[in-house]
Amino acid sequence: MSSPEEQRHTKNENESADGNDNSNSGNPVNVASEQQQKDLPPNRFELELEFLQALASPAYLHFLATSRVEDGRDILLVNDPAFRAYLKYLRTTWSQPAYARFLVYPHALYFLDLLLEKPAVLKEWTLPGFRNFCHQQQFLSWQHRHATLYGRGTAETTAATTADGAARLP
Numbered sequence: 676m677s678s679p680e681e682q683r684h685t686k687n688e689n690e691s692a693d694g695n696d697n698s699n700s701g702n703p704v705n706v707a708s709e710q711q712q713k714d715l716p717p718n719r720f721e722l723e724l725e726f727l728q729a730l731a732s733p734a735y736l737h738f739l740a741t742s743r744v745e746d747g748r749d750i751l752l753v754n755d756p757a758f759r760a761y762l763k764y765l766r767t768t769w770s771q772p773a774y775a776r777f778l779v780y781p782h783a784l785y786f787l788d789l790l791l792e793k794p795a796v797l798k799e800w801t802l803p804g805f806r807n808f809c810h811q812q813q814f815l816s817w818q819h820r821h822a823t824l825y826g827r828g829t830a831e832t833t834a835a836t837t838a839d840g841a842a843r844l845p
Contacts, residue, residue, distance in 0.1 A: 723765060723768070723769070724777055724778070727787070728779060728780050728783050730783040731780035731783035731813075733806045733807075733809040733810040734806060736800050736806070737801070737806040739753050739790075740798075740801045744758075753790060759791070762787060763791060766787050766791060782813075
């Protein structure tokens, strides 16, 4: 099965989304669109996936919440219209099942929604205490999930311990 990135690029370059052949049309919109497609890196899928999964890290969210745009404007990076548009694009694209199946940390989508929809949470992300609390809760959630999915050991392994709690080889 091919990845969504491969599916995106398998469409004939001369064919538009409506199925019409545009190879002979001198439409400047089509020329600009083709140029934009050529400017995209070939590993765009991996770059987007890596960035989105970085949003699962409370430390990275804290970094984003406290970073400012470097072009001289005095605004937070997460309030920059271009960056917010990119985050909205990521949410729209990666929420689709065809893309979401590649996510190792699906709660990154939840954190992405918080960044976009809840400005009060963005203010909280600037606080180191909130970052640490989220990190701790995330760890406890993973710990509980692991114990629930994989159990706490088999009955045979549990019974094979000595009185002092050390494991005994069978």
